Amino acid sequence: MNDTTVPKIEMRNISKAFPGVLANDCVDLKLRKGEVLALLGENGAGKSTLMNVLCGLYRPDRGEIYIDGKHAEIHSPRDAQKYGIGMVHQHFKLVDSMNVLENIILGLRDEPFVPDLKRVRDRLVDLANQYHLDVDPNASIWQLSVGEQQRVEILKLLYRNAEILILDEPTAVLTPQESHELNRVVHVMKREGKSAIFITHKMEEVMEFSDHVMVLRKGKVVAEANTAETTPRELARMMVGRDVLFQIEKKPANPGKVVLELSHIEALGDRGLPALKDISFQLRAGEIFGIAGVAGNGQKELAEVVTGLRRSTKGKLQIEGKDMTNRSPLEIIHRGVAHIPQDRTSVGAVGDLSVASNLAMKQYRSKPLAAGVFLLPKRILDLARALIEKFHISTPSPATQVKFLSGGNIQKTILAREIGAARTVMIAVYPSRGLDVGATETVRRQLVSQRDAGLGVLFFSEDLDELLQISDRVAVLFEGRIMDIFDTNTVNIDHIGMLMAGMGEEEGT
Ligand SMILES: Nc1ncnc2c1ncn2[C@@H]1O[C@H](COP(=O)(O)OP(=O)(O)OP(=O)(O)O)[C@@H](O)[C@H]1O
Ligand SMILES: [Mg+2]
Incomplete structure (x- = not known):
């Protein structure tokens, strides 16, 4: 790699705090044109936060972003879009009742008031062919599998001429077959000179998809490497700070x-x-x-x-x-019988309740947590503290609302509750x-x-x-x-x- 070329994107010294956590701590990131960067890190390390800063959803407390060497002001997703940055989020944002075409059009400012549907459809079909992203433009979103919905999200960004695609754990919801297809899409993008930032927890995918890898731990960059010069085991160790048993x-x-x-x-x-x-x-x-x-x-x-x-x-x-x-x-x-459901965001956790209440939810009617009809908050708190420790749930406190946790920590909360209740x-x-x-x-x-x-x-x-x-x-x-x-x-x-x-x-x- 030639270090004298100007990076496509450079994030300098980015910091972002939330109540009780420093989610990003002086982070520097570089992404070159045509390159795929894998972003690795434990649940709660700050990956989604960093990418939400880049795509204009969060304002950083400190730091700057440069695009093609020039200082960029990104205050909203629309600004990010102007710079060619598009993000597929950990949890999708499509409108269920609309069809694919309508979702693509939604929010396009430079389209005429009554969009020329035929033109949009033709371009959509062209893009779909070019990138091997097979979807039916007339299907309603609710009829599509998660994998198909993800293709729509990606098409939506490509339709808006995204040059830099941010994919936040795209394969967590995909079958191995679909992940393979996504890899093909990323390859076509690279060939077209586009770049991507790819968040994943799967080491094989880092090796397969990326050119370069960056590891975050507790909001800080702890390692960077060319993918070809590292191994899954080494990456896992850098992430967790100890050797990980794969067996x-x-x-x-x-x-x-x-x-x-x-x-x-x-x-x-x-x-x-x-x-x-x-x-x-x-x-x-x-x-x-x-x-x-x-x-x-x-x-x-x-x-x-x-x-x-x-x-x-x-x-x-x-x-x-x-x-x-x-x-x-x-x-x-x-x-x-206890159940860790497949769809954890809609049936698993109650976002507005605290971590402690979510953890205790299944137990407070039975013995150890309730005496008669009176709940015993101290016991709930003790249970919560024990489970938070046992499952390494990273949360500012047991009283924090679940919706403020990182994706993986929401999952750990459900797991802890269910395993405890079985x-x-x-x-x-x-x-x-x-x-x-x-x-x-x-x-x-x-x-x-x-x-x-x-x-x-x-x-x-x-x-x-x-x-x-x-x-x-x-x-x-x-x-x-x-x-x-x-x-x-x-x-x-x-x-x-x-x-x-x-x-x-x-x-x-
Ligand atoms: N909107 C928010 N309000 C309060 N805290 C937040 C918010 N978003 C993120 N955080 C906190 O910032 C930290 C980093 O979260 P982030 O979602 O960036 O982690 P992540 O690396 O994407 O993790 P995961 O792999 O679990 O998705 C976490 O401690 C999280 O609880
Ligand atoms: Mg995340």
Whole structure:
């Protein structure tokens, strides 16, 4: 790399404080034209904050931004747009009831009052082809999968001629296949001379997507490197400040009585089509039962049926031998079932409540936290402090509203609450999504120790390595059916891969 060229973007000495935290502390960042910079750091390190400063959502307390060597005044996202900067946020900002085309047009100031829809559509289709971003312009946003919605967000920015694309954990919500496609989009962008800043917690993606990498810790830059000159292990160490175990120690399982049993369960998906077909399996106390499969093959529906959030149309669900088919979520919670949901922002946490209230939410009706009808705030606070420490939730205080935490720390709050509330069965749906490597390690350990404490754990993951490492048995889900069930000690990973793609002898039986 030639250091004499003027960087496309230079952030100098950026600081930004929030009540109780210094989110960015004298940060310098350089991005060159045609370069992809990966931004790494633990949950709460200040990555989203730094990027929100760059795209005009936050005003820094101190520091300057230079674009093409010239001082830039960025006071709003619109200013940022003028400089060619566009951001896809950790949580999308599309309007659900509108269609793709309308979302693209929304907020375009230089379009005529009645936009020429045909012209917009033609350009959109051209861009979609050029960048391999396949979407139907007439589809309503609510009909699209998260992956498709993300493509719309990216198209929206490209339509506005973005030269610098900021992607805040874009792959946390994508299937491995979709992540691969996103990588292709980024490559086309580079070829066109565009640049990108890419936030991720996945080391393989840093290696695959980026040219340069920068690590933040507690708001400060702690390391920078050319991607080709570093390793995932080294990056993880720089992030966390210690060696990270990619392997979890685990004793052989000691399965006991059946805690959860599904017999011939069927259910419909959101669009009224069959999503689960003849699902039968038993989960025992003291074992981790993994569900493998490409997302969208019935995982979400299966988790929802088991937790009472979705009706089954056929079959039987038993918890500890008791018929619980189509019982309410509350009745199921009362049987000691806890649930880390897939969609944690809309169903998992209550943003306006404090961290402590969110942590205590599931426990304050039962013994240790409530005496009669009177809540005991001191106990809630003690519980909260213990969980904050155990799960390394970074928050200014237990009284801070959850909406002010970083994305990953909101997730840790839900995880801590659910793991604390489980008595018989733990349903964990993609529990390590959006978590940094250290937190991922903690979660995996917790699942294993829950198992060793005698719970049955139903564990959903898209990461086959993780799944085989943590689970004792694995079922492969494809198009709503269980293709086969394996013992993880004897399994052949290629065979699982084949079944996940719908190939194998069991097909159609
Ligand atoms: N609007 C806000 N109000 C108050 N505090 C905030 C706000 N936004 C961020 N913070 C705090 O600033 C710190 C950095 O948060 P940020 O969202 O930048 O982290 P992050 O590196 O993106 O983490 P993650 O990987 O979890 O998304 C956190 O302690 C967070 O609680
Ligand atoms: Mg973030």
